[in-house]
Amino acid sequence: MVLGLATVVMQSLRDGRGVPARYEGVWTDRDDESLRLVVDVGPQALETDVRDKEVMKKVRKARRARDKLMDKHGEERMALRIKYLKATGRLAAAAD
Numbered sequence: 521m522v523l524g525l526a527t528v529v530m531q532s533l534r535d536g537r538g539v540p541a542r543y544e545g546v547w548t549d550r551d552d553e554s555l556r557l558v559v560d561v562g563p564q565a566l567e568t569d570v571r572d573k574e575v576m577k578k579v580r581k582a583r584r585a586r587d588k589l590m591d592k593h594g595e596e597r598m599a600l601r602i603k604y605l606k607a608t609g610r611l612a613a614a615a616d
Contacts, residue, residue, distance in 0.1 A: 544592055547601055554585035
């Protein structure tokens, strides 16, 4: 029997292990935090060279976060999650 994602999450929570972190489509608080960073930095900054050291540090961190999220969830799920976070007020509505 193949378990659905909801079943996997519920079983993990029931067993006291929290939300499983390594399942595609299961968004953890850490995933959401990473996605907020990616949105905050913006797509243009992720693709350009930045000279300011502090800004560059944040951009590098956002690039790594984006790459990890792309590997785990894919572009379509990331876009859906951004819409969800905006709709629930957990991401600034102005961020695209």
